[in-house]
Amino acid sequence: MSTSLIGRKLGKYEITALIGKGGMATVYKGYQPDIDRYVAIKVLPPHPGQDEQFIERFRLEARTIARLQHPHILPLYDYGSQDDILYLVMALMDGGSLSELIRRRGAMPPSEVETILSPVASALDYAHRQGYIHRDIKPDNILLDREGFAALADFGIVKMLETSSGLTATGGLMGTPAYMSPEQGQGLEVDSRSDVYSLGVVVFEMLAGKPPYQADTPMQLVFKQINAPIPDLSSVRSGLPAALDEVMHRALAKDPDMRYQTATALLHDFRRAIEGKPLPSTSASIRDIGSDTIIDSGAALPPISRDHSGSAPTPIISHTPPLGSHTPPQPYTQTPGGGVYSTPTAMQQPTIIQQSGLSPVIVTVGVIIILLLVAILAVIIVTFSQQPQAVPIPSVTTPPTAAATRPPTAAPAVTNNYGRLSFGTTTNPGDTINLRVEGLRQPTAGTSYVAWLIPVEPDAAPLNLGELRVDSLGQGLLTFTDPERRNLATLYRGVSISMEQMMDGAQPQGEIVY
Structure with missing residues (x-):
């Protein structure tokens, strides 16, 4: 937003402070006086595509997100539209984001990585069972409170903005190149395994202190996600269990069929690796449990409700263990009456990527597979x-x-x-x-x-x-x-x-x- 909303009201919420500004939204701290509560208010960027059709799509997506009731998914309290401003009201987390934690501390011990991976994997698989794909899993979207409790944020934001810019209709996509799966980078249809790939990149970054691929431009970074060999974690950081290399190779496989099929399968192998236990065979490991994948074609998902879809939603079942006794991250910024939503000082900006309508052609010559890149940008x-x-x-x-x-x-x-x-x-x-x-x-x-x-x-x-x-x-x-x-x-x-x-x-x- 070019004009600050501080001092204004959006619905029943008083805007008290700017928390952060990124490519997908501007986040404000708000106060809800009727129940004396501070909240985070995410304001979507203005766009000419915000006509009545888009606003209705926004409402549909917001209602769907609100049905994602899981202990480790950041709850959506409310949403609204006022003076051409579309906004979402969410819980206010006061411990910063995983991105901030990595910047402060660098590479993390495997035990602490498991502490964060466990609830996030549980939340992600729950959302996938509900038929929802995140499509922008990254450290900025994993929020923490002062006790180290992790919550996955920003479900539906990518899809909302795709609609506002017309990318869904034209075959384009949005995402963050450093965490984008190869199929997402090529503009292909994505499913739940695309989120698993992005989660694997996050795990790699937690262990190494940096993502597996770096490049000077977003386009070069996307090319690396599609074509570059998967780096060995052991070449970046020594002293880790050797089996973690195999875990990362399975999580970051270019072919979704060779990748972990669920986030929980990734979590289970990660635990085996850090406990020194042997990993099962690739075929058994990548499927592990709950191997169904959810296809996301970019169309609006039906509301998950017996009244709207005719079937009851999947019950909320959380197998997440306690977060343990690791040292919790300290608040990044504290303001009177509440903390921050966890927007880092320099947000990792999502990048709009466009590709031509044709899918890339794969030509097999012996054992060498040459991807005819249809590029993107x-x-x-x-x-x-x-x-x-x-x-x-x-x-x-x-x-x-x-x-x-x-x-x-x-x-x-x-x-x-x-x-x-x-x-x-x-x-x-x-x-x-x-x-x-x-x-x-x-x-x-x-x-x-x-x-x-x-x-x-x-x-x-x-x-x-x-x-x-x-x-x-x-x-x-x-x-x-x-x-x-x-x-x-x-x-x-x-x-x-x-x-x-x-x-x-x-x-x-x-x-x-x-």
Whole structure:
């Protein structure tokens, strides 16, 4: 949110403080005077897609989330819409997040990892039995109180925001690349095993102090999730039980069928490993108990209620042991009347990823499997004002002679527009780009729209993609294949559009309008 809500009221809740701000929502501390309770209020970002249909979908998702009654799922107290603001009201946790705990302490002892893994696995499997997929399991979404009690948060937030941005309909997805499963990164249909993969990444990070994969850009990170070999935990941290390497390899298997089928199966093998017990065979271990998987096609899930769906919900059964006597994490920030919701100072931002409609083609040559990557990245959703501001490209300068000899070109006003950039394959992975922008006005006489890729390296020049032609409906389409057949997704981090009189320049000379 660009405007603070502190001092305002949302429904019956008084906004008292800002807790944190991230890519998916802004979190405030609120006070509910009728029962003298402090709560966390998560405000979704504003978006043009928040029409009546989206608001109804928001309500449906909120009601469904509220039915997830489990001791280790952060309860949803209330939800509402006011002045085009959509908000969720949740319990206020005062011990910070697992992400904060890892940053403060680094790698954790296996016994403490098991203490956190146990309730989270129980909560995740319970949600899967109810037909719900989280799709953004990460340390930021595992909250703690001052006694070390863990709760899984943000069920449904990804799906709500997918709906607001239209990604469900276009085949895109949202998520956090550092914790995203290979199938989620490829834009394929995900099921409960995608959450198990993300939980495996969290376990790896708790043990090693860092996730298994690092990269300079979100796109490179997604590529690593899909293709890079699974790193050995023992190569990052010594002194751990050797069997934990095998546990991590099973949890992070690229093929969902070779992965643990439930979070509880992962927990059981983790316990065996740290207790020095032998692991069962792969086939028996990954299935362990409760091996049913839940398919999530992105459609709205039916409410879990006898009145709405005709069948009773699964009873709440928690096999979670006591949290033990480990030293509880200290509160990160304390405010009068309550703690914080657990938003870290620098939140790990979710990244919007887009891919083309076709699924990747798998070609088998002997024992070598080559994934034909259909790449993924960048939905740029920008709402222009009547006189849009120029968006600078790093290390791109306009020659003084051009500025002196040619008057600036007025950019056409653009409203309700959005763009989609996808990477594809012609000869090599990522060597082809498809750009689509909607809601554009026709360029002024004597000028054309020219699209540019913004490089990752600050000293590198932008790449001229050519003219973006606009049809009578205001839709601009462009396809570009790199002559050098490079993987453009790893070399460039964004796109801009300029208004040019000459289309073959090496640098933008006209005004950046997108």
